[in-house]
Amino acid sequence: MTKKRLGPAKVDRTFRPHHMLEWTMATCVVLGMLLLFIFVRPQQPESLASADAAQAMLDFRENMPSASTANRIGQVTVGAAAADVLEVLGASAEDAEAAVDALRRTGLVDRKRMRPGTALTAYFDESTLQDDTSRLIAVSIKPNARHTLLATRQADDSFFVSVLTARLVTSHRRAAGRIETTLPAALVGAGGTPAHAAALAALFPDDPALSTGGQKGERYDAVFEVAEDERGNFIENGDLVFAAFNGVTSHGSWYRYTPGDSGRTEFFGSNGVAAHPFLTRFPIGRVAINSGFGQRYHPLTGQLHLHTGIDFRAPAGTPIQAAGDGIVTFAGFSEGYGRHIRIRHKRGYETLYAHMSGFAGLAAGATVNSGDVLGYVGDTGSATGAHLHYEIRRNGRYVNPMTLELPSGRNLASEPEEFAAFLRQKAMIDTLRGGTVSDMLTASNFLPVTQPTSP
Ligand SMILES: [Zn+2]
Incomplete structure (x- = not known):
């Protein structure tokens, strides 16, 4: 108190x-x-x-x-x-x-x-x-x-x-079973929240059906934090700490863990490997940045406005690579961006590459893989010189490519100390999944979940 x-x-x-x-x-x-x-x-x-x-x-x-x-x-x-x-x-x-x-x-x-x-x-x-x-x-x-x-x-x-x-104590709850109607409904029915369902779905980005609720019969297993007062009374729900899914198009299990050195919380597979980054911040490699994301005075108009991307300095003709796997949604010209390409990626992300001198034979609808050459640096549109203006949007909103939190792809198994700490946390979560939580499974639609396969 x-x-x-x-x-x-x-x-x-x-x-x-x-x-x-x-x-x-x-x-x-x-x-x-x-x-x-x-x-x-x-x-x-x-x-x-x-x-x-x-x-x-x-x-x-x-x-x-x-x-x-x-x-x-x-x-x-x-x-x-x-x-x-x-x-x-x-x-x-x-x-x-x-x-x-x-x-x-x-x-x-x-x-x-x-x-x-x-x-x-x-x-x-x-x-x-x-x-x-x-x-x-x-x-x-x-x-x-x-x-x-x-x-x-x-x-x-x-x-x-x-x-x-109220001084809060962190406890855990587990929700596991098969989807009857939707994943959010299942988790809410077991004491979770729609946010837990969204966090779980985000760990399986290749499964578009999961982000809209999943399919009947698909298996899920989630452990999330619960804040309680000192006598064990429920106060509020906390973060998802474990998510497993065994569905029609994707399966795997993820453990939340915060490495001691970076302090950056991420989900790792049971083998200690974090999800691979699905976008890069540097579509033309690690070149100099002319202008960062955020409010600035426009070099041409002198007006203060939001600079919606990052300007990378590079000679005209430098190849520009796709920042991640996706589908080209636009390849054409507009007054401000000049010749530019937009790509739709998974997880609600979109990237844009502006002021290009030319395209590498791509048109809207084309499927691209990470690293594919899209076109070349130029100065078309509102540009004072050759540079790449690179934008990332998440769910339609501009985000700063430099500070965006992307999965690291980090492999803890190659770091003995971190890996040992990760395995201790994993064991704690697995214990929570094993017993002590059977009261969460009393509803008739919750069936025991088999050990999910690793990602
Ligand atoms: Zn720019």
Whole structure:
């Protein structure tokens, strides 16, 4: 249990006797919240839902015997923002705004609007309940599974926010079986998320059907991290750490591992070899870069704009090679790019080669392999001199070819220390797959999975 205090813009640090009662009440509220966090144990992930959290807040009153407050529970809706809800519950508009502003300053709740359905509990001075507006003493809100915020009124009427953060412990879950409808449905049914399904599908890029849900009867086996609190209550799902697939067009198994030297997390086959890079950053070899990716002043117009690729300096006529296997989707001329070629690759990637002097006899629709010569460096289109303008897009968005994370193709088996560490991690994951997780397989559609073949 950690408690982080975030102060409001204005905090009265002087401690005056006549404010003693409010300080005591505020302290009791904070202590009560801490006790609540320690003693309230949700039984299921579902019980973390806001309605139950609100119910739990009721119990918390018992932990603050000296505070004469009354609490009222409301819920943020599409039509009613948090401040509106507080007003409906009885707070003055001024107090409601001040409390919500303080909560927003934590950065843990949406700056514009809190998520509809978020429950909040308002604590009022009991003696003011019959007044037109009740005196707001504190507001508690649970914007997500990890955090509980408590805004308490200070001596100067500003609100001070305490953030209670559950300390998380990483545990693992396994989902394995045969696809009944789709892979995401199968993983979600076993406690995973659609993101886990997407991460699994990305490990089998040659299987286009898998990225759209896979086919009935195909076998999958996934282990993913789960964040729990210190008593084993589910808080949130984490990363995929193992994925095996045995389907119509592809099969294999991948273990997530972070080599100690590079610190770069990647998936490795059971033999310790990472996926091979399917694109290169250097379609004309390691030549000098004239201009990198990002915002720059255009050399011709002088305007600041996004430079959507990398400019490689090379003499006219230098051969340009395909950055990876793919299909030519365009080979022609346009004003800016000049003579250029676009190639569609797997995993949603596309590359573009601009300002070419000529093509190597390729047209749209042609299949190319990594390293095939596409054409030659030139200065057609908007170019100040001979260079290759090289772009990579992922799912239609420009990415920086130099910082793009591509599979390394690294072979851990040739590095004894790393390989030993990798095998320890693999053994841990295989143990998780072997037993201790049978509760994940109770649904009738989950059948035991045979040991998948290596990639
Ligand atoms: Zn360029």
